[in-house]
Amino acid sequence: MAQIQLKEALDSLKDTGVRITPQRHAILEYLINSMTHPTADDIYKALEGKFPNMSVATVYNNLRVFREVGLVKELTYGDSSSRFDFVTTHHYHVICESCDKIVDFHYPGLDEVEQLAAHVTGFKVSHHRMEIYGTCPECTNKGTH
Amino acid sequence: MAQIQLKEALDSLKDTGVRITPQRHAILEYLINSMTHPTADDIYKALEGKFPNMSVATVYNNLRVFREVGLVKELTYGDSSSRFDFVTTHHYHVICESCDKIVDFHYPGLDEVEQLAAHVTGFKVSHHRMEIYGTCPECTNKGTH
DNA sequence: TCTTATATTGTAATATTTATAATTAGTTTA
DNA sequence: TAAACTAATTATAAATATTACAATATAAGA
Known part of the structure; x- marks a missing residue:
């Protein structure tokens, strides 16, 4: 199930002409498997082990790309940072x-x-x-x- | 109409034991008369003439107080700062x-x-x-x- | 008027997000 | 497969929004 979602998401990126990088792959995978609704920082911290050199800007950039493509929804509540939800x-x-x-x-x-x-x-x-x-x-x- | 709303708002503050200061009076008045849904900074700038020494912290503090009392609703969208709406x-x-x-x-x-x-x-x-x-x-x- | 608790101010700190320039790396095409 | 092109990533700095804190001022009740 999660694999299918990931594959479809990657296909949808390819169709839109968005390059598939290891970082994007990992962020999408994390969003799909995450039962919570993580913040940009959650994602950054979760992938730190796999990508020690990844910049926090990359997380933000790609979340914006995913949102523009319609793969991800941004949830904004008053108090703290935005949360992100893979659109199913x-x-x-x-x-x-x-x-x-x-x-x-x-x-x-x-x-x-x-x-x-x-x-x-x-x-x-x-x-x-x-x-x-x-x-x-x-x-x-x-x-x- | 706006006068009645202001009076009721001030009464509601008094009932809750919240002191009525000139700054609070002005912020409430501005929110009630404002047809837009201002940000904290909008309010700060709008009252700068009347209260040259008012701190931006005062605006934030009082918007929080008003929200807690239920006079004001905080609207949060993703992109920028919160907006505030007098609850009618x-x-x-x-x-x-x-x-x-x-x-x-x-x-x-x-x-x-x-x-x-x-x-x-x-x-x-x-x-x-x-x-x-x-x-x-x-x-x-x-x-x- | 006096007292006292609360509010305001001014400033600094924190947190989140974006901008920028240099480097790196996908993807396409030959 | 290799070269070329373009887009993505990184590292850092900056911008923006919001909160924390300590000192001073003030609203409201006795």
Whole structure:
């Protein structure tokens, strides 16, 4: 499964004329296998062993490339640095305000909202983002003990 | 209208035991009257004339206080600094990807989505955020000329 | 008015992200 | 396969946003 995703991602890079370097390969692989939603620094640190000379700029550059190609989504919350999510199927994120855990949440989508917004504002709507905030079960339990 | 909002905001500060300083008064007033969604620096610059000695830290401190009290919402997009929005009625934002204009968009809310997310993930859901992205009519027209 | 806790100021520090120039290395074509 | 071309990486510096801290000033209640 992960192998297929990686292969498709690499193909999609090739189609767009983006060169496939070992660093890009590794970053993509890490993003696909990562169950968390890492920051640029997380990725940098995780690949330090494999690429001792890799620059942090390379991570940022390639995350931007991946985002432009549509392979990766950038998640921005107020407090700290951006997080990055390999784009698979359409899903939203539920975020714990206590421990910052991010859980995927599949939902049919909000096409009607986009359509209404387009109608009301006159915008050509391209996409939307939504996140849901709350407290995860673990933190809820911790709080009551 | 704006006067009433300001008065209510100041009352709400008083109730919470937050001191009302001239700087806080001015920041709130600016946020309420502002049709845009200013950054901390926008606010700082706008009040420079009135408060030549005000520190940028004061702006940040007070925006955090206002957010904690629930008077102000912090909007974080990837690229640059946070933007701040005085909380009035429930509305979403439609953002132009070409000129960064932000337009308010009133919508009944997405309670069902919150409920489903709570059910599926086991979270205690507190709130959500959503933004819609696209191209505003002005930029669309500019593009076709 | 006096007191006290809180807010502001000014500055420095931190953190994140981007810019730049030199070097390195994919990819294409012969 | 080798050469050439272009894009990517590295290393570093800079830009930007935000927070921390200590000293001073001030809002609000007694």
